[in-house]
Amino acid sequence: MSIDRPEIRSFQPPVRTLMGPGPSDVPPRVLSALARPTVGHLDPAFVGMMDELKTLLRYAFQTRNELTFPVSGPGSLGMETCFVNLVSPGDKVIVCVNGVFGGRMAENVRRLGGVAVVVEDPWGAPVDPAKVEEAFAANPDAALLAFVHAETSTGALSDAAALAAIARRHGALTIMDCVTSLGGVPVLLDEWGIDAAYSGSQKCLSCTPGLSPVSFSEAAVARIKGRQGACPSWFQDLGLVLGYWSGAKRTYHHTAPVNPLYGLHESLVILAEEGLEAAWARHRDNHLRLRAGLEALGMRFVVSEEARLPQLNSVWVPEGVDEAAARTRLLQEFGLEIGAGLGALAGKVWRIGLMGHSSRPANVALCLSALETVIKG
Amino acid sequence: MSIDRPEIRSFQPPVRTLMGPGPSDVPPRVLSALARPTVGHLDPAFVGMMDELKTLLRYAFQTRNELTFPVSGPGSLGMETCFVNLVSPGDKVIVCVNGVFGGRMAENVRRLGGVAVVVEDPWGAPVDPAKVEEAFAANPDAALLAFVHAETSTGALSDAAALAAIARRHGALTIMDCVTSLGGVPVLLDEWGIDAAYSGSQKCLSCTPGLSPVSFSEAAVARIKGRQGACPSWFQDLGLVLGYWSGAKRTYHHTAPVNPLYGLHESLVILAEEGLEAAWARHRDNHLRLRAGLEALGMRFVVSEEARLPQLNSVWVPEGVDEAAARTRLLQEFGLEIGAGLGALAGKVWRIGLMGHSSRPANVALCLSALETVIKG
Structure with missing residues (x-):
């Protein structure tokens, strides 16, 4: 040796x-849930828990989106799951940057071969809808709008409803970072018309870090299904992940993080109780x-x-x-x-x-x- | 609402x-560790735990590789972390397929724009080194060899030392899947000369699923640093991840899965004790x-x-x-x-x-x- x-x-x-x-502080109920006995990721009891988890997430996100589940990794992976599935090389994306996480969104677009049209606002200010309107006027071919609802680096809340409405008027889909907002302030995916959203387990949900709830509208799913060429990421390819998280027969894709998901389930039960x-x-x-x-x-x-x-x-x-x-x-x-x-x-x-x-x-x-x-x- | x-x-x-x-069955000690109080991912106490985790993983992998740490996601994400960092578009990779997971490796190569030269063996048989030798003879420009040490889909163990030696003779680096082997049979990265390896927390380490220990040799790190063009994945870019897992000043990259890492630490302490x-x-x-x-x-x-x-x-x-x-x-x-x-x-x-x-x-x-x-x- x-x-x-x-x-x-x-x-x-x-x-x-x-x-x-x-x-954030993790309540004792969630810590206890983490320590419950591990079962297999295809166990019928676990599959039942997954279904409950999707229902609980749809409540938290206020959405009827079928494709709503927790990505098996932290919020930054949830971000990448949205971009890698929705952005193909050459796609133009208007990205609002008013802090660290907007900048990270733009970085995602560029690494995937997309074109990031950056709309900048000062750190600490919300995204200015007028600038987004101008960006669409100058870039009518933009396919997506991406913004951070609650900038974790500054503490600024942007007007998601207004931003999503602008994108819709210009025929673009919307990707929203709600890592820090979900559970702490209203996040109303369906009412606002958000097409893709990702969050994190360790903020206002008060679960331990490591999971990223995501949700995709029917329009987003249609875009993913109509994609030319394979998603560059096998692990994050929603076409494959779906086989495990949805449908009558659950197909093995990857081994889900069983005990962390117990914790997320418990934290969402606590949220629903409150x-x-x-x-x-x-x-x-x-x-x-x-x-x-x-x-x-x-x-x-x-x-x-x-x-x-x-x-x-x-x-x-x-x-x-x-x-x-x-x-x-x-x-x-x-x-x-x-x-x-x-x-x-x-x-x-x-x-x-x-x-x-x-x-x-x-x-x-x-x-x-x-x-x-x-x-x- | x-x-x-x-x-x-x-x-x-x-x-x-x-x-x-x-x-696999998770021992009570590991389940208890998961339920310990959550601390911040930049807390000095947590950074000390991360250092111990790297030391424990180096023991498990039998390596002195500096770049040894757990990826914040399951084994399939560890696999992708190896490929997305080491394979650039156009790179030729010899991939040994004798079960599901070899096939998944080939899929990773193709999605990244690489060329997968597949060496097939029957399901249930180990990889045949003679075929790998032939593949290198026919493809002297192959930059990498990828194989599964222990095929989880069949239960076959391949001769990693022999395969890595062939790659070395042909000037290629080696990527090894040791998801199912680590902790159950000898895995000797340095002795065999493996350049990139990934494993999973939920097999012979008996932690809960959701983490993927990885290790990279100096030659692999040199290849990553010399890469033309950015890594397509921001989340998996080892140049960025390194800033959090190594060095004197730990830079925030993503929020590490704190409690799952407690569990992995405990499972590796148990392995070292035995x-x-x-x-x-x-x-x-x-x-x-x-x-x-x-x-x-x-x-x-x-x-x-x-x-x-x-x-x-x-x-x-x-x-x-x-x-x-x-x-x-x-x-x-x-x-x-x-x-x-x-x-x-x-x-x-x-x-x-x-x-x-x-x-x-x-x-x-x-x-x-x-x-x-x-x-x-």
Whole structure:
């Protein structure tokens, strides 16, 4: 044996309060669900659970889309699943960029040989529908519009209904990132006419990270079926994945992540028990509590009030405060994780998440009290 | 709200004994690890766990490869990660096909615009090195050789050392599927000179499904770095993934599946505690027990003795037995899952797994006793 046996023991993670941009706090019910006995991915009991999962996701997304299921990987893979199935080489896609994740969408388009027409808005601002209208006027051959509903890098919420309506008027399909919005603010796929949407398990659904719920409209499915040439990704080819997630006879495609799916099921049962409207109201209420406290501490929000996400609060780091040292102290002294800035906002902002199970008065109180301690020295 | 709140309760899976082609039985220690508190994917404690995970994987793979980590998705995504990073349009790849998973490799090559030179062997037989030698003679410009070490669809083990040596003589890199072999029979990446390998968490490692350990040699990394044009997959681009899994400063790429990684860590700690040689011997011993019992029942193996995998036993369904009905009875009456045939072997064989935690005398005894009951009516 050329590599010796390592002396490594079981990992015992510290207990944290997760108030960054995700993962959020995972409720004990979801953690327990993860530890239930593993069954086979073709077991009739598991197939029944998959059907329930699709029903629960359709409720969360407010859609009747048949093709609604969780991709077996994190949100970034869900993003790629949308693009790799809908964008063929040469396709023109209008991509709205107002933060990190819009930029990642444009990168997806380019790597697939598509043409990304980028509509830029400042970081922290929502997508401006007027600019999207102009982009369609200048590019009448654009086949798709892609935008981020809730920019995780800034905390800005864009007007999805308005953006989807513009795309529809121009005969284009819409791809929406709702990683951070699903479960925290209204996400109404059918009412808005969204054709492809992807989310993540670890934000307002408060499951552990690693799964990406997606949903596709009939128009999106028709586009996928009418595609010229094979999808470049075997793993993400929806034509193949469908055989496992739908239909009378479930055909083996890949081995589904059995226990993580137990966790997602449980988190969606919890959401259905609470009810979407109640969950949205709770996110709003806790945001208002946090806002009052942050403003009392003299802190300012990055995003203007009308576009502010209740579940992701970006604030400017107060002058004279070492932002990284403050976060380290929050983590070490209080076990509290908040998020740093990304990209253009790195080093300048904190991102305070109130997502899913993390959106509780107790978390708000801990965060305000701990922040006051580290800011005031 | 256009979609009503569904009335769905928590999912309580049945307790099964998993003796199919994976997932295998998950030990209680791994299930408990999954339920430990979630921390952030950039938490210093988590980064320390990631480093241990890489060390543990290097032991399992018997490699010093720096680029060794678990892909955030199932084995099929690990496969695609190898191909999408190493195959550019026009590249010629010799692909050995002796079952379902070799065929999937060829499909990966074609979808990426590569040229797959297929070397075929009968289902149930190992890859014939002489045919691979001929394929290189006919295709001296082949850049890569791809083969499946342990064909999960048939239970045949191929001579990885011999195949990698042929590729090396012809200046080609080697991609090896060791999804079903890792932890059950020797997998010696460095000794054999394998350049890219992928495995799965849910076979002989006995973790839950959903993660794919991979490892890349320095030559493979050099090929990836020297690539012309961007990797078509943003999510799987190893140049980007590396920033998160390696180096002094960990850069956010995607949100890692935190709790599933706890589970993989625990399963690898268990493997290191037992020791690789002891694990291989245990797989062999339990295979011999099972073989004796199956032969006493008059059953015949699909694979000849010298190429037979101890951890995956393919046997012909006895004449006169309704194979699907027998499996259903095993599941319903005994809670025992065994595998059906895939592809060319569908309806004709059973695949009995003795992988990881499932490779125990108690499982062998249950399987033989239950099989006798359903076969003899």
